[in-house]
Amino acid sequence: MKIDVKHTAELSRITLTPEELEKFTPQMETILESVSVLKDVNTDGVQPMKAHVKFNELREDVPQESLTQEEVLRNAKHKESGFVKVYGKVFGAIEES
Numbered sequence: 001m002k003i004d005v006k007h008t009a010e011l012s013r014i015t016l017t018p019e020e021l022e023k024f025t026p027q028m029e030t031i032l033e034s035v036s037v038l039k040d041v042n043t044d045g046v047q048p049m050k051a052h053v054k055f056n057e058l059r060e061d062v063p064q065e066s067l068t069q070e071e072v073l074r075n076a077k078h079k080e081s082g083f084v085k086v087y088g089k090v091f092g093a094i095e096e097s
Contacts, residue, residue, distance in 0.1 A: 003028050 005025045009016045016024065069082065078085040
């Protein structure tokens with residue numbers, strides 16, 4: 001999928017050098033190709049989201065201790081290079097057993 005990164009950057013008021021355009025254009029095309037598979041997902045029978053969270057209903061954002069990387073990876077079925085590896089038909093991969 002082709003994208004005019006220069007035009008998109010201008011609309012976003014972002015200045016990109018020719019080198020950045022050369023670097024980012026294929027990256028953006030790859031991202032858009034990956035997301036384009038969503039066009040083929042059958043959403044028949046899927047109800048639109050009706051409940052929205054109102055900003056005055058959000059909890060206060062209070063910093064607290066989180067899980068360590070080791071704790072997170074301990075529960076992950078698939079791991080790679082210290083990260084959780086995610087499989088799924090949205091990304092076109094078949095889950096390994």
